[in-house]
Amino acid sequence: MRFVLAALPLLLGFVVFYRVRPSRRLTLWVTVGGALAGLVAVHVERVVLGWTDLSFEVRHAGVSGALLATFLLAAPLEEGLKVLVVWSLYRRRRIASARLGIAYAVAAAAGFAAVRTALVPLPPDDPTGLARSLLAAPGQLFFAGLWGYALGATRLHDGWFRVAWLVAMLLHGLYDHIVWGRGPGLLVTTIPMLLFMAGTTVLALRGEDRVVRLSRIDPATIEAVRARLADPDRPVMVRWIVAGAFVTLGLIVALVAGAVVLGNRFNIDFALADEADVRSSGPLILLGIAVLSAFPISGYLVARASSAHGLLEPAAAAVLTLGLLVFMLWLAAPIGVLFALATAPIALGLACGGAWIGLER
Numbered sequence: 001m002r003f004v005l006a007a008l009p010l011l012l013g014f015v016v017f018y019r020v021r022p023s024r025r026l027t028l029w030v031t032v033g034g035a036l037a038g039l040v041a042v043h044v045e046r047v048v049l050g051w052t053d054l055s056f057e058v059r060h061a062g063v064s065g066a067l068l069a070t071f072l073l074a075a076p077l078e079e080g081l082k083v084l085v086v087w088s089l090y091r092r093r094r095i096a097s098a099r100l101g102i103a104y105a106v107a108a109a110a111g112f113a114a115v116r117t118a119l120v121p122l123p124p125d126d127p128t129g130l131a132r133s134l135l136a137a138p139g140q141l142f143f144a145g146l147w148g149y150a151l152g153a154t155r156l157h158d159g160w161f162r163v164a165w166l167v168a169m170l171l172h173g174l175y176d177h178i179v180w181g182r183g184p185g186l187l188v189t190t191i192p193m194l195l196f197m198a199g200t201t202v203l204a205l206r207g208e209d210r211v212v213r214l215s216r217i218d219p220a221t222i223e224a225v226r227a228r229l230a231d232p233d234r235p236v237m238v239r240w241i242v243a244g245a246f247v248t249l250g251l252i253v254a255l256v257a258g259a260v261v262l263g264n265r266f267n268i269d270f271a272l273a274d275e276a277d278v279r280s281s282g283p284l285i286l287l288g289i290a291v292l293s294a295f296p297i298s299g300y301l302v303a304r305a306s307s308a309h310g311l312l313e314p315a316a317a318a319v320l321t322l323g324l325l326v327f328m329l330w331l332a333a334p335i336g337v338l339f340a341l342a343t344a345p346i347a348l349g350l351a352c353g354g355a356w357i358g359l360e361r
Helices: 002-018 024-052 058-091 098-119 126-153 160-181 184-205 224-229 238-265 278-305 312-333 333-356
Strands: none
Touching: 002 024, 002 098, 002 126, 002 184, 024 058, 024 098, 058 098, 058 126, 058 160, 058 224, 098 126, 098 184, 126 160, 126 184, 160 184, 160 333, 184 278, 238 278, 238 312, 278 312, 278 333, 312 333
């Protein structure tokens, strides 16, 4: 079964290869290099974890031990080894565009993830272990593609790649902590991150395609969104950032209250919050939908009310709202912080999507 699962990242990598069409020879060499990096990572992680008595799982090492193992060992080691595989192509100027950067980074990650999946023991008749292995593969490829995009677009800003790698490493650590470290009841929190990965990948891979405009709304691409976020000729409207944050928080309160009323009508137990119990997924999904629905509505309202021509204010309002939510959850319910951080990327994307529809054109 492990070897069948190992084919999944290779299949996902082939989809990216088919869309971008990089050099076949270089892609093959990068994939092999990624596989060798996967061997090194698995060996180093086993040695270090055995020496320190740490574990990626909270039930074995506690929350602090699992976080240390993930963010100080696994995440930087894995993303660092993938960069090492692709770096020679960058130094030889073989990565001439952001899409080529994505293709080669994903190829390295595909080989890395295939070997890592094949070497991770999978207990027989363990559906949770199977789900974890299936969920882990897209994360390996996506977060490599994130810094790969920046590696091909470094001409835009000197520090673009360093920031992108740091963000990718932290998000990968968070994602792996949820997948491998927490109980099965929290696996549902990977759904928003998977949706964010899928949407961002589609935008990135169609960035240079010719898109037919069928309505007054411009088709979204990574390049178009980036241009709407950064406009040096337009002043930042701080009042609309603050107003947008308050609007979003108000919508969250109203929608969550509506979700609780709806859940009570269907006898959903919101007191069930045990991450070891899969039944806790139901309340989390309902509350998550309610919270996330507030962001596109708020983004649209802020864009329309401010007559904005860019996405900076709605995006900044979403970031401010997320920061406030994380702070309040940290004080009241620390386990909710994990859920808030997991939903943050898709929440930001939804806010920008709602604002994109409401932009003045």
